[in-house]
Amino acid sequence: MAETRVLLEFPVEGGNFPAAGEAASKVKKTLQKLGIDSDLTRRVSIATYEAEMNIVIHAEYGKITLQVDAEGIWVRAEDRGKGIPDIDQAMLEGFSTAPERIREMGFGAGMGLPNIKKCADQLEIKTKLNVGTTVDMGFYYPAKSKSEKRTT
Amino acid sequence: MEPRAHSVVMDEEKCKGCTNCIKRCPTEAIRVRGGKAFILTERCIDCGECIRTCENHAKKAVADSLETLQQYKYRVALPAPSLYAQFKSEKPEKILAALSQLGFDEIYEVAYAAELTTCAIQQYIRDYREAHGAEAYPLISSSCPVVTRLIQVRFPSLLPNLIPVDPPYITAAKFFLRQRLPALNLSREQVGVFFITPCPAKITDLNNYGKQLVDGAIPINVLFGKVNQLLFRKGDSPSVRESSGVGIGWARAGGENFAVKSENAMAVDGIQNVVALLEEIEMDKLQDIEYIEAMACPQGCVGGALTVENPFVARVMIRKLATQYGDQILPAKVKALYKELTKEQPRFFIHDQVIPAKPVLKLDGDLTKAITKLNQLEEIVTKLPGIDCGACGSPTCRSLAEDIVQNNAQLTDCIIILREQLEELAQRLLVLAQIRPPAMGWETGRKGEKNDPEGIGRGD
Numbered sequence: 001m002a003e004t005r006v007l008l009e010f011p012v013e014g015g016n017f018p019a020a021g022e023a024a025s026k027v028k029k030t031l032q033k034l035g036i037d038s039d040l041t042r043r044v045s046i047a048t049y050e051a052e053m054n055i056v057i058h059a060e061y062g063k064i065t066l067q068v069d070a071e072g073i074w075v076r077a078e079d080r081g082k083g084i085p086d087i088d089q090a091m092l093e094g095f096s097t098a099p100e101r102i103r104e105m106g107f108g109a110g111m112g113l114p115n116i117k118k119c120a121d122q123l124e125i126k127t128k129l130n131v132g133t134t135v136d137m138g139f140y141y142p143a144k145s146k147s148e149k150r151t152t
Numbered sequence: 153m154e155p156r157a158h159s160v161v162m163d164e165e166k167c168k169g170c171t172n173c174i175k176r177c178p179t180e181a182i183r184v185r186g187g188k189a190f191i192l193t194e195r196c197i198d199c200g201e202c203i204r205t206c207e208n209h210a211k212k213a214v215a216d217s218l219e220t221l222q223q224y225k226y227r228v229a230l231p232a233p234s235l236y237a238q239f240k241s242e243k244p245e246k247i248l249a250a251l252s253q254l255g256f257d258e259i260y261e262v263a264y265a266a267e268l269t270t271c272a273i274q275q276y277i278r279d280y281r282e283a284h285g286a287e288a289y290p291l292i293s294s295s296c297p298v299v300t301r302l303i304q305v306r307f308p309s310l311l312p313n314l315i316p317v318d319p320p321y322i323t324a325a326k327f328f329l330r331q332r333l334p335a336l337n338l339s340r341e342q343v344g345v346f347f348i349t350p351c352p353a354k355i356t357d358l359n360n361y362g363k364q365l366v367d368g369a370i371p372i373n374v375l376f377g378k379v380n381q382l383l384f385r386k387g388d389s390p391s392v393r394e395s396s397g398v399g400i401g402w403a404r405a406g407g408e409n410f411a412v413k414s415e416n417a418m419a420v421d422g423i424q425n426v427v428a429l430l431e432e433i434e435m436d437k438l439q440d441i442e443y444i445e446a447m448a449c450p451q452g453c454v455g456g457a458l459t460v461e462n463p464f465v466a467r468v469m470i471r472k473l474a475t476q477y478g479d480q481i482l483p484a485k486v487k488a489l490y491k492e493l494t495k496e497q498p499r500f501f502i503h504d505q506v507i508p509a510k511p512v513l514k515l516d517g518d519l520t521k522a523i524t525k526l527n528q529l530e531e532i533v534t535k536l537p538g539i540d541c542g543a544c545g546s547p548t549c550r551s552l553a554e555d556i557v558q559n560n561a562q563l564t565d566c567i568i569i570l571r572e573q574l575e576e577l578a579q580r581l582l583v584l585a586q587i588r589p590p591a592m593g594w595e596t597g598r599k600g601e602k603n604d605p606e607g608i609g610r611g612d
Contacts, residue, residue, distance in 0.1 A: 004523050008530065025431070033529075033554075034522045035514030038308040042434055049435050068523060 005069035006030065012052055014060040014081065017105065023064040024049035027075065034068060037142055044073055044139050047119035050112045051077035051135050057098050057108055058082065059132065072121075073139040083129040091117065158196050159213045159352035159359070159369075160203060164188050166210035171542035173202040173211065178423045179305055179512075183555070184545035194512045197301035198353035199423050199448050200457030213352035213458055216368035218375060221255045224344030224367070226336060229256040230324045231348040233263035233395070233403035234453040235372055236473055237466035242383055244400070244473065249391035250382035254375065256346070258332070263395035265324035266402040267482060269295070270411040271490035272317045272501035277414055277443055288312070290433060290441040295319045295408055297357035298448035299426055300507060307430045308509030315443070316503045320402060321347055321354050323501060325365035327493075330500075346370055350403075350456030351449065371458035396486075397479030404470040405452035408445040410479065416442040421455070423448045515557065529553045537568040 008030060010023035028045040036044075048064060055062035059081025067074040084090050090097075091113050098108025117123055122138030169187035174180075181195035182202060189210065191202075202211040221227050229251050236244045248259050273293070280291060294300050294314045303310050318326070325345060333343060345366045349355055355369040401407035405421035418441055420429045426446045432438055449455035454470055455463030493500050515529070516522040532553035539549070544565040546552040555561035564570045 004520050006523050006526050021435075024435070028434075030526065032306075032511070032513050033515050033526055034519065035511060035517060036519075038509060038511070042309040045434065046436055070520065 005067055006034070008066045010064045010066070012055045012062045012064060012077075012079070014056060014058070014062065014079070016056060017107075020053060020056040021049055023052045027064065027066050030066060031068070031073070036068075036073070040073070040139060040142060043119040044075065044137075047116045047137050047139075048075050048077070050115045050119075051075070051137070053107060054112050054133075054135070055079045055081070057102055062132075072141060075137045075139075076134060077137075078132065078134040080132045083131055083133055084125070084127040085129060087125055087127065157193050157356075157360075158191070158198055159215065159355040160191065160196060160198050160200060160211060161214050162189060162191060163210045163212055166208045167206075168208055168210070170208075171545070171547075172205050172207065174545070174547040175540075175542055176201045176205045177547065178302065178427060180547050180551050182547070183560075184542075194510070195305065197298050197305060198351075198356045199298040199302075200352050201423060203352065203457040213355060213371060215349070215352075215355055215371050215374065215458075216346070218254065218370065218378065220368050220370075221344060221346070225342040226258070226338055226344070227256045228258045228260060228328060228343060228345045229348055230260050230262055230321065230328070230345065230366070232321060232350050232354075232372070232453060233261070233266065233400045233470070234350040234456060234459060234466065235348055236263075236400060237403060237454050237469040238372060238376060238459060238461045239380060239383060241469070244393050244395075244477075245391050246383055247379060248393060250379045251348075251375075252391060253382050254378055259391070260324050260328045260332070261393070261395045261399070262320050262324045262347075263399035263402065264486075265327055266320035266399040266408075266411070267396065267486040268327070268490050268493070269317060269320045269323050269501065270398060270408075270482060271487060272323075272494075273315060273408075273412050273443075274414075275494075276315050276317055277412070281442075286439075289439050291315050291443045292433070293408060293443065293445045294503070294507075295402075295445070296447050296449075296453075297353040298351075298423065299446045300357075301353070301510075302423075302426065302448070303430065304507060304510040305512055306427070307434055308511060309434060310430060311507055311509060313433070314507065317501050318503050319354075319357070320399075321349075321358065322361060322365065322503075325358065326500070329365065344368065348372060348375065350453050350459045352457060353448070372456070373458050373460050376460045393477075395477070396483050397474035397477035398482055398486075400470060400477060401474035401479045403453045404467045404474075405447050405450075405455075406445070407452065407470065407474065409443075411482075412443065412445075414443045416440070417445065419445040419447070421447040421452050422450045515554070525557045529557045532556055532563070535563070535569070536566055539568070541567075543567045 010026055012023055024045050027048045028041060031041040031044060052064060055077060059079035062079030065076040089095050093114045094110040096108045096110035102108045116137060120137040121140050124136040127133040167188045169184050171184060173189055174182045174184060178199060179195045179197055181192045182189050236247060239247060251259055292313045328345060347358060347366050347369045349369045350372050358366050358369060398411045401410055406419040409417045409419045420426055426448055451463035451467040454466035514522060515525040533550055536549040536553060544552045546555050552561055552566060556563060
C-alpha cells in the first residue's frame with residue numbers, strides 16, 4: 001500500500017525580504033487544511049519561518065520541503081550558501097553573523113536556530129562551508145491524537 | 153430574540169449572481185451557485201464586508217424594525233456610541249432626546265458601559281502582568297465580536313490571548329438587567345431591551361450569549377431617518393447624557409486604547425489589517441506588545457456596515473465629541489461604580505463561557521483522508537489557470553480546487569478549462585467534418601495531409 005503523505009516544496013530566494021515568510025505562511029495554511037492541532041501548527045510555522053529567514057539572510061537560494069504523514073510533520077530547509085562555520089556557536093541565543101545592513105532591517109538577532117530548537121521535537125543540521133546547509137526539523141502529534149491513531 | 157447562528161443573510165431576489173462579495177470575504181464563506189450567492193454559515197464571522205461590497209444590496213442584516221417596540225410596555229434603548237457620530241455636529245443629548253421621542257422610555261448608553269469595561273480591562277491587564285510577568289503576550293481585546301470569531305476560525309492558537317472581558321454592548325445589557333430592571337416593578341416580558349447597533353456581528357453575539365440579554369437589535373441605518381427628522385424639530389426635550397469622552401471615544405479605532413491607557417498598546421482596524429496582524433502575532437513577532445485593540449471595521453465601530461455617515465468623517469466627529477466631554481480621565485463615579493459592582497460580583501465583567509476553536513478550514517476530520525484530499529487539491533490547482541477570476545462561483549482557483557475535492561464543484565465549472573475543452577472538441581469536429589468518405593475520394597483524411605495532420609481521420 002502506498003504511503004499516505006503530503007509532500008510540498010516551496011522555493012526561497014536569498015536576499016528577497018519582501019517575499020520572506022511566504023513559505024512559512026503556505027506551510028501554515030497547508031497544516032490548517034489538514035486539520036493539524038493549532039498549537040502544533042503554530043510551532044511548525046514559527047520554526048519554518050525562522051529557517052526560511054536564515055535562507056533569506058545568509059544564502060543565495062534554497063527551498064523548504066514539507067512532509068506530513070501519519071507519524072508527524074517534517075520540514076527540511078536546504079540552501080546553497082556559505083554554510084555555518086560553527087554550529088554550536090550558532091545555536092547560542094544572540095549569536096549572529098548577519099551583516100550590519102540586515103540587522104538594521106530588524107533581522108539577524110541571533111534567535112533563529114535557538115527558536116527552531118525550542119519549537120521542534122527533533123532537529124538535525126548538516127552544513128558544509130561554501131556549499132550549503134540543510135536543517136531537518138521533526139514535529140510529533142500531541143500524545144492524544146497519536147494514541148487515537150494507533151487504535152484506528 | 154430567537155438564537156440564530158448569523159445575522160448576515162441573503163436577499164435572493166436582489167442578488168444578480170456577481171462575484172464581488174465572494175472576493176472580499178475574509179473567510180471565503182461565500183459561493184455563487186445557480187446564479188445566486190449563498191453563505192457557508194459555518195465559516196461566516198458576520199463581519200459585514202459583503203454587505204458593504206454588494207452594489208445590489210442583496211446582503212442584509214437580520215434585525216428588528218421600530219414597529220417591534222409596540223410589543224412591549226416599557227422600552228429601553230442601548231445606543232452604541234457610534235450613533236453619536238451619525239448626525240453631523242448634533243450633540244449626543246439631542247440625539248438621545250430624539251430616541252426618547254421615538255418611543256423609548258429609558259436609555260442606557262453603551263458609551264457609559266464602555267467606561268466600566270475600561271476599568272475591567274485595566275484590572276485584567278494588571279492581574280495578568282502580576283501572574284505571568286512577561287510571558288505570553290500580547291493580550292487581544294475581545295471588544296469586536298468579528299475579531300473573536302476570526303480568531304476562533306483562523307487563529308485558534310490565539311484564543312488564550314483574548315481578554316475575557318465582555319464587550320460594552322453586553323455589559324450595558326447586563327448592567328440594565330441587574331441594576332435597573334428590579335426597580336421597575338415589571339415582569340421581564342413586559343420590558344423590551346433594544347440595542348442600537350452599528351454592525352451585524354454584535355447582533356449575532358447578543359443572540360448567542362447564552363441567556364437572553366436583549367429583545368431586539370435595531371441597526372443605526374434603520375432609525376437614522378426618523379432620528380434625523382426629530383432633530384430638526386424645534387424645542388428641547390430634556391435628556392441626560394451619562395457618558396464622558398472616555399466612553400464615547402470607544403466608537404473610533406484607537407479609542408479603546410486611549411481609554412485603557414496601557415503604556416505598551418497598539419490598535420489595528422479593517423478586517424484585512426487585522427488578519428495580517430494576527431498572522432504576525434501567531435508567528436510570535438509581537439511579544440513585546442502588552443495589549444492590542446483590533447477592530448474589524450475601517451476606522452472602528454463608526455465604520456460598521458450598518459452605519460450611515462462616512463467612517464472617516466464619523467471618526468473625526470467622535471474625536472471632537474470625546475475631547476469636548478473629557479477623554480483624559482475616567483470619571484470618579486465610574487470607578488466607584490466599578491468597585492461596587494465587582495465587590496458584589498467579582499466576575500460581573502468577565503465572559504465565563506469557553507470560547508471554542510472552530511477549525512472549519514480543515515478538509516477532513518481524519519488525517520489520512522485530509523492528506524488524500526490535499527494531494528488531490530494540489531493536483532487540481534496545477535490544472536487551473538490561477539487567474540482567480542471567480543466566474544466559477546468560488547473566490548479563487550485554490551478554493552475551487554477545494555470545492556471540487558469536497559464534491560461541491562467540478563473541473564468544468566472553470567470557464568477557462570471549459571473553453572479549452574470546447575476548443576479541443578471544436579477542432580476534432582472540424583477535422584471529422586473534413587474527412588471525406590471513400591466514395592468521395594481518399595485525398596484528405598490521411599496522416600500528414602494538410603486537413604488532418606494528426607491522422608485522426610485514418611480510423612486505425
